[in-house]
Amino acid sequence: MTLILEAVVFGILTGGVYALMASGLTLIFGVMRIINVGHGALVILGAYLSFALLRSANIDPFVSLVITMPAMFLIGVVLQVIFIRPLKDDREALSVLVTYAIALGIEGLLGYLFTNNFVQLNAWYETASFAVFGFHIAYVYLFGFGLCLAVLGAIFVLLYRTTFGSAVRATMLNRTAAQLVGVNVDRVSAIAFGIGVSTAAAGGVIFGMTNAFNPGSHYDLISRLLTIIVLGGLGSLRGAVIAAVAMLIIEDVTAVVISPVWASFAFFLLLVIVLVVRPQGLYGIRVRERI
Amino acid sequence: MRKPVSLAVTGIVSLGALSLAACGSSSPSSSGSPQAGTPITIGVSVSLTGDFSGDGKALVQGYDLWAQDENAKGGLLGHHVTMKYVDDASSTTQVVTNYQNLITQDKVALVFGPFSSLLTIPASTVTDRFGYAFPEPAGGGPSVFNRGIHSLFFVQPAPVEDNLVSFTQWVLSLPAAQRPATAAYSTEDDPFTQPQVDKARALLEAGGVRTVSYKVYPAETTDFTPLAQQVISANADVVILGTQEPDAVAFIKAFQQQHYNPKALVETAGPDQGSDFATKVGTANTEGVMVPAGWWSSAKTPFNATFVSEFIAKYGGTPGDIPSDAPEAYSVGEVVDQAAQKAHSIANSALIAALHSGTFQTVQGPMAFDSLGRPNGASFLVQWQNGLTVPVYPPSAAVAQPEYPKPAFSG
Structure with missing residues (x-):
């Protein structure tokens, strides 16, 4: 029983990290209707930026976010302006190719700068732990979960308590209508992309402290992140959070109760069932397109 | 009436092109020896x-x-x-x-x-x-x-598949009072790792060491926490892990987090990566970790x-x-x-x-190799001691006694 409780607790804590990484992806889809398959590579880029600061200036990975999150925001804005904004027709399909090219470019650059050997972010709280319910929780999971709550909370406040947030939500609901009522959609899109990419930096730090990673680690990561936002409903932040936590709890509990081999299958089974009942995902909006 | 002619011409041209292509890509020489002195x-x-x-x-x-x-x-x-x-x-x-x-x-x-x-x-x-x-x-x-x-x-x-044989021989060579009674196994489903672990399990079970946990996990696993939890909850005397370097490091970190210290820990790969491994887990935490090896720097x-x-x-x-x-x-x-x-x-x-x-x-x-290219030797058991890997078994190759039980992780 302790084993299942432990799996649930770690599922929630690790799920928070995936929620943070997936939130940027779903925000970008919601605002721009593009599928950013380069998001996994941007998470890994964020982890490497913190790794570089740790190695060269001995800056704690969490503290490094003060530098890496703004830097990643700027990178996101630049990427959006140069590569995404010019896509006018067939955005959803073309964006997959363009963002995949971005991912490959980032992977190649990181391989050149850091080699392809696995690295990991180290800090004292990575292995230090405290006892609860008969097992131990490493501080890194607790700090990581706290960071997730803080970043996701900030995004919710930005979206629901500011004028800019209203513009973002208007763009998410109807891009053309938002333009008609005076929303600068291009500007909103660039900033939203930047915010999405900066959340990748935050997610990358925790991912890099709890996993060994190399420039090729984004392939596994993006497949999991895409699955999360499909289950949660494309464009839904709340859906991404619930789907991420559900995914990790189901996988962890299946791994300890049945077998690790069936862990991913159990989650995908849930995904298929949900999509049969609700094709738009848990919190997605069903869009009826005019033919 | 022109269609059959053009089809025939196309066919002839295609056949000709194929013939030329075939002539151009002469089969490589696998049986002939290059001329003496040529690079x-x-x-x-x-x-x-x-x-x-x-x-x-x-x-x-x-x-x-x-x-x-x-x-x-x-x-x-x-x-x-x-x-x-x-x-x-x-x-x-x-x-x-x-x-x-x-x-x-x-x-x-x-x-x-x-x-x-x-x-x-x-x-x-x-x-x-x-x-x-x-x-x-x-x-x-x-x-x-x-x-x-x-x-x-x-x-x-x-x-x-024989890589962990030295480890099992060492375990079974221990005096009855010291010999581990239980073992926990966890391995990647990889053709490099799983056969080693399966053979070690068969040999240890035959020698009277009871299996208290055995799990196989997909190679693409990134979250090792639940896997480590299972090993820890089994509370075995010895832990045998079929790992590559990333999971070898992840398991050790999870053991540290949970303050779990088996009497012996062997991993199929990871601890053999020298200072790279030591950097990732911390040199103090390498102490007593074992790995099979065919080579070490002072051999x-x-x-x-x-x-x-x-x-x-x-x-x-x-x-x-x-x-x-x-x-x-x-x-x-x-x-x-x-x-x-x-x-x-x-x-x-x-x-x-x-x-x-x-x-x-x-x-x-x-x-030396048998008819299927299998080597006929045995690998050695190597253990991290004082920041270096040293052969500890078999005695003919050992330069140090195995540290048993393994010292606790530094936490």
Whole structure:
């Protein structure tokens, strides 16, 4: 029983990290209707930026976010302006190719700068732990979960308590209508992309402290992140959070109760069932397109 | 009426083009020997990107160092050697394309093997079809040898599934009062790791060590917390893990987090990566961790001391920094050199025949191959002690007593 409780607790804590990484992806889809398959590579880029600061200036990975999150925001804005904004027709399909090219470019650059050997972010709280319910929780999971709550909370406040947030939500609901009522959609899109990419930096730090990673680690990561936002409903932040936590709890509990081999299958089974009942995902909006 | 004529012309032109193409891509020479004194190229598909990229780069270091030494003494039977590497991105399909291109397009004289059993299996099917000898440093799982291929030679002291035999022999050699009563196993579903763990489990169970946990996990697993939880909850005396380096590190960190300290811990790979492993888990936490090995930097094998000093001179670092992949790759060149001298030829057919007979001296020690290319030796048990890996079993090779029980992780 302790084993299942432990799996649930770690599922929630690790799920928070995936929620943070997936939130940027779903925000970008919601605002721009593009599928950013380069998001996994941007998470890994964020982890490497913190790794570089740790190695060269001995800056704690969490503290490094003060530098890496703004830097990643700027990178996101630049990427959006140069590569995404010019896509006018067939955005959803073309964006997959363009963002995949971005991912490959980032992977190649990181391989050149850091080699392809696995690295990991180290800090004292990575292995230090405290006892609860008969097992131990490493501080890194607790700090990581706290960071997730803080970043996701900030995004919710930005979206629901500011004028800019209203513009973002208007763009998410109807891009053309938002333009008609005076929303600068291009500007909103660039900033939203930047915010999405900066959340990748935050997610990358925790991912890099709890996993060994190399420039090729984004392939596994993006497949999991895409699955999360499909289950949660494309464009839904709340859906991404619930789907991420559900995914990790189901996988962890299946791994300890049945077998690790069936862990991913159990989650995908849930995904298929949900999509049969609700094709738009848990919190997605069903869009009826005019033919 | 013109249509049949144009069809016929098209057909003739197509046939002609095919004939020309066939003439242009003459089959490579696998049985003939290049003219004396002419330079040759040896082709290798290596994983410079993807999951095996760290190991792939270490293989390149080992191969390059051998080629440098070989050319310094006049070349391979008088042929100056150039190494040609192509990246397979750790992909089982790309590795097949690479060897096909190396043989049919680049017409390399010889081929050496890639990293891992996973890539060696499809690669060896191609090289065998073209009649090439396929000495390889890292594909030693049972599935490599059960296909009846006679041109493949696994250049390590023992088949991979026997890697943990030394560990089991040491465990069962302990006095009854000290001998562990229970064991927990967790392994990646990889042809390199799982056969080792399964064989160790069978041997330990036969010796009376009860299995309290056995789990197989997919190679693409990234979250090792639940896996570590299962091992910890089993509270076994000894823990046997079928790992590569990332999961080897992840398990140790999870054990530290949970303040879990088994009496003995052995991992199939990871702790053999020298200072890279120590950096990732912290040197203090390496103490007492065991790993099977066919090579270590202070081994008293022929030419090993020179290999170590040359490696450090070429690539920097300390003896502890040398990944085991590098001497394994170097040994591939050594056995080919000795086979060529024995056969007085570098023709692939002559090399295959020569490699099937006699014993070859390498930096990993002497080795010989059976009809399927399996080495007939045994691997050793190595343990981290005071920041270095030292052989601790069998006693004939040991330079230190095994630390048992293993000291607690530093936390």
